[in-house]
Amino acid sequence: MPPGSGEAFFFTPPYERFAISKSADITTAVLLLCVGLAVSQLAARARRFQVIAIRDAGYLARIHDTAVLSRSANSALTVVDHVGDELIDLLQLRGCHFQDGSLIGHPPRLEHDGSITIGRKQWDADRLGLPDQDVELRMFGNGRYIGRYMLDPTPGAVPSRQARLVAVTLADQAGAAMDTLRRPAKSV
Template identity: 75%
Template sequence: MRYYVTRGPVSLLMAALCPLALTAVLLPWRGSLANTNVALLQVVVVVAVAALGHRLAGATAALSAAVWFDFFFTHPYEQLTISNSSDITTAVLLLLVGLAVSQLAARARRFQVIAVTDAGYLGRIHDAAALAHSATSAHAVADHVCAELVDLLELRGCRFEYGTLLGHPPRLEYDGSVTTGRRHWDADRLGLPSEVELRVFGNGRYVGRFMLDPTPGTIPSAQARLVAVTLAGQAGAALDSTLRQVETL
């Protein structure tokens, strides 16, 4: 529900109506309010819409604010014409400032999302590293990283295979790219192909691989794929260490 109000089609309707609603509230004081003050109040509405919605919603609110300001607060009233040059300047500035702040609000929100996302990725890496140093069971490490990969890459499933490589499935490479055979797979546009291997190395030795079962229609970001590779790397040293202990027994 929240998506439709802040990001979906409803957000555009709300963006168009909010400046009109403010206009209706201010209209009884049209004779006593300076037009510059009305324009500033409309800018506040545009900023609020852009902060809660998205870039297009902010632009829609800016255009709506300029239109209703012209229609109800400039002479001649209730016509989309302006006779006073200062009102023309105010209306143009209202539109331009509204568009500018909507872009800035959208960009600020994007940076906030990136910061939160990055913090989440760092948390996953930290947890995997802590488990890798403290776990005494290779299975515990493999199971933990599998669960993290399922959540991170929105997989249907994941399993860890020890030892010998079997077949030549598509592979998630160390740089986050995906290859099928000798060809590059456009994971940014197509998502992950059918079952993908993520090889795990510990102290330079091949340990095994995570077999990733993608969910059709999902497209994990390049950043998420890089974090997945990092998680596999964190697991590699712990898996190699525990396997060597088993070999010496």
């Protein structure tokens, strides 16, 4: 079949067959293979970056929405409830509740760097997820302890370090809102 008529396997000679007869054909085949691999790797990397960008934009939106709510909410408790709902979704929890005031017991703790500690030992949350017991996330406002969220983890869920850091940031926003509620009003 002459070039240009009908279907051809390739658009370069040899038409309708895969034959390598010269060293130049080997060089061409290797170069085409390398270019194909490079393009597929670039496409895979671009997809990964797109997923990361979408996820990070979602994290930023959570923080932003909570900040807007904390400025406009009539009650700090509205912010605390909102953050609790965000934590459930963000960390894939079965549940979450806020405890005001004193610290009772020594449950595992989600630290401000996104790590988990049980007693004095580090828990490998990146590999194991959250422990199979309630985990505390302490809230601070203006440097003072305000209260804590008690997180009820879903077995098998492994929230990323970024998600855990966003959870800490959200808890800090709720702590700041609670701190404004507790501060005495300034007289004018």
